[in-house]
């Protein structure tokens with residue numbers, strides 16, 4: 001695992017966007033696994049800026065979602081499908097057809113999970129997976145004590161994660177769905193390159209557990225220790241608890 005400490009969130013966004021642009025130069029139709037939430041937004045903005053400036057070509061890139069809420073009506077602005085369309089697909093000028101994700105409104109959620117695993121495999125697997133990290137060490141929505149070998153499946157969010165995410169739902173935890181579909185940790189570990197971005201002091205403990213703690217299901221992100229090509233990009237605040 002390599003750890004890169006940058007000054008702030010903007011610098012992290014620039015660094016990761018450049019890494020994505022470099023990958024797309026080597027493999028123009030790379031499958032990019034994208035996270036949602038606040039942390040990756042500077043990456044998507046920096047990448048879109050490169051596209052506008054003509055220094056990155058994303059025209060053949062493909063996008064894969066990491067996770068999705070269960071039970072939000074189709075088109076709900078906070079469904080992760082809507083978020084990825086709004087924050088990644090549209091600003092990069094990609095077509096919705098270039099984008100795959102789990103169906104969180106499916107009646108048969110287990111079948112939707114299996115279908116998404118199959119879709120990822122059919123797409124040739126994720127080349128670069130961008131990850132955020134929860135304050136409790138989750139990646140995707142693999143909450144603490146998720147199996148390190150887990151596959152895409154339905155999970156129940158912890159109260160802490162629902163509280164963290166209530167800011168996207170008018171500050172009302174009751175509106176945050178209880179269930180999600182998430183790529184499993186085993187699924188995530190199959191990506192060619194894992195890039196975890198963490199910014200802000202609130203992530204410092206989770207980052208320390210990920211990088212310096214034991215490999216343990218209680219900190220799902222520590223599974224990155226198992227991956228042959230994992231990069232952790234942290235700003236100074238998120239790095240503040242590293243030894």
Ligand code: F6R
Pocket residue numbers: 034035036037038039040066067131132133134135138139140141
């Ligand atoms: C979102 C996801 C989550 C977030 C994490 C951090 O697709 O998979 O693991 O990355 O909850 O969220 P932010 O970046 O909002 O702090």
